[in-house]
Amino acid sequence: MAQNNNFKRSLSNSQIQLIALGGTIGTGLFLGVGDSIKKAGPAIILIYALVGFFLFLMMRALGELILSDLEKHTYTDFITKYLGKRIGLSSGYLYWLAYITLAMAEMTAWGIYFQFWFPKMPLWLPVTVTVLILLSINIISAKVFGNFEFSFAILKILTVLCFVAFITFMALFGKKTYFGALSLSNMYKYRGFFPNGLHGVLEGIQMAIFSFVGIEMIGFTASEAQDPKKIMPKAINQMPIRIILFYILAILSILAVIPWNKIAISYSPFVQVLNVVGIKNSASFFNFVVITAAVSSTNSIIYSSGRLLFSLCYGREGRWNKTMGHISRNMLPQSALIFSALMIALAPVLILLIGNDAFNFISAVTTSIFLLMWIIMLITYLVYVKTDRKDLTFKLPLAPFSDYVLIAFFSLVVLILLFLKSTRVPMLVAIVISILLSLILKLQDSDFFKSKVKK
Known part of the structure; x- marks a missing residue:
């Protein structure tokens, strides 16, 4: 039977809405926000709002x-169409690698928090077992993946909403903590709203962007959505509400309880807040939530990276492409899913090589690669708008001018990360990786390489 590259449309409206909603909540919020607050102070709220606005556009x-x-199943299909096969292929593998490093960062956080309960357990064991379980879920069917991610998303969403509601309740009834009454005056009492100046604001950008990386993942669900033309616009248009609820309100709640300069960065600020307001032994619960967030993100990444690798290989010649571009009997890219999961399972190796700073370094590299990919995607959109724009009801307002603004913004962020000492090396690593990928794929397509393979 001839195989095609169409997946089964088994994801419902509610599943995609919750996947999109839960996709905004991960270790960047539960773990990384403390470091961001420490660097930028209360101004971190403006950073999240600004980054969220540009990502919405x-x-x-x-x-x-x-x-x-x-x-078309992935963004790289569009890159290939509008920017050419070579750029499409090299950027596709760069994008796939971005997802792999993102999952490695999530699994790094997962392993560290798992050791909170089992400090003597080797890091590779829980990470490997978790990846294998998630792989099993992904190779059963997209519907099973959707149900699993649906449950994880609900847990994360309810946790953040309950946290914000509880702190709001305490503030309304004048409850006091070790630091005094709950008050938004903490936003300016301690050296003002910009306590560390412009440099602090710039330092906070990297983790803020990392909190949102993978936000475009919902695009991968279009090929398996039951009604993508109805579901996709609704999910994307709800992004501003999600940004306000799950980042800005959560950060405001944290800062209302604890002054920014008292935030601990060695563990989750959510745990610190609950301890300060008198809820003891909250560490285990939030430890579970952070683990859930990491597992949920990794689950989505296995789903997306498998489909991306399949798309890169489908219809191309060679054993590698034939294997990774194959669809199983249940209409899933099984080989691509398995290989992507195996790569993610290498996270403990990076932890051994990098050491205690593994999460920060991997997350910075991930942020850098995604920035490069977003710029390429926006350039692709620019070509589409100028040459092949369809008559759709769902459009980017003020295009192509707004697209130029987006490209300029993300390019400026790349320059900022190159300027800052803490992010310079990860940004350079991302640039070097992108150049090497392009050179390797160019060499593979050369007549010299093809003649050597034939011999």
């Missing part, structure tokens, strides 16, 4: 691109 652009041709 980016998703409007990418959403329009996806809906313009639902036969």
Whole structure:
């Protein structure tokens, strides 16, 4: 039977809505926000709002691109169409690697928090077992993946909403803590709203962006959504609400309880807040939530990276492409899913090589690679708008001008990360990786390499 590259449309409206909603909540919020607050102070709220705004506009652009041709499964299919095969292939593998490093960062956080309960357990064991379980879920069917992610998303969403509601309740009834009454005056009492100046604001950008990386993952669900033209616009348009609820309100709640300069960075600020307001032994619960967030993110990444690798290999010649571009009997890219999961399972090796700073370094590299990919995607959208724009109801407002603004913003962030000492090496690593990938793929397509293979 001839195989095609169409996946089964088994993801419902509610599943995709919850996947999109839960996708905004991960270790960047539960773990990374403390470090961001320490660097930028209360100004971190403006950073999250600014980054969230530009990412919302980016998703409007990418959403329009996806809906313009639902036969294409990934953004790299569009890059290939509008920027050429070579750029499409090299950026596709770069994008796939971005997801792999993101999952490694999530698994690194997962392993560290798992050792909270079992300090003597080797890190590789829980990480490997978890990846294998998630792989099993992904190779059964997209519907099983959707149900699993749906449950994880609900847990994360309810945790953040309950946290914000509880702190709001305490503030309304004048409850006091070790630091005094709950008050938003903490936003300016301690050396002002910008306590560390412009440098502190710039330092906080990397983790803020990391909190949102993978936000475009919802685009991968379009090929398996039951009604993508209805579901996708709704999920994307709800992004501003999600940003306000799950980041800005959560950070405001933290700062209302604890002054920014008293935030601990060795563990989750959510745990610190609950301890301060008198809820003892909250560490185990939030430890479970952070683990759930990491597992949920990794689950989504295995789903997305498998489909991306399949898309890169489908229809191309060679044993590697034939293997990774194969669809199983249950209409899933099984080989690509398995290989992607095996790569993610190498996270403990990086932890051994890098040491205690593994999470910060891997997350910074991930952020850097995603920034490069977002710029390429936005350039792709620019070509689409100028040459092949469809008559859709869901469009990026003020395009192409707004697209130029988006490209300029993300390019500026790349320069900022190169300027800052703490992010310079990870950004350079991302640039070097992208150049090497391009050179390797160019060499593979050369007549010299093909003649050597034939011999």
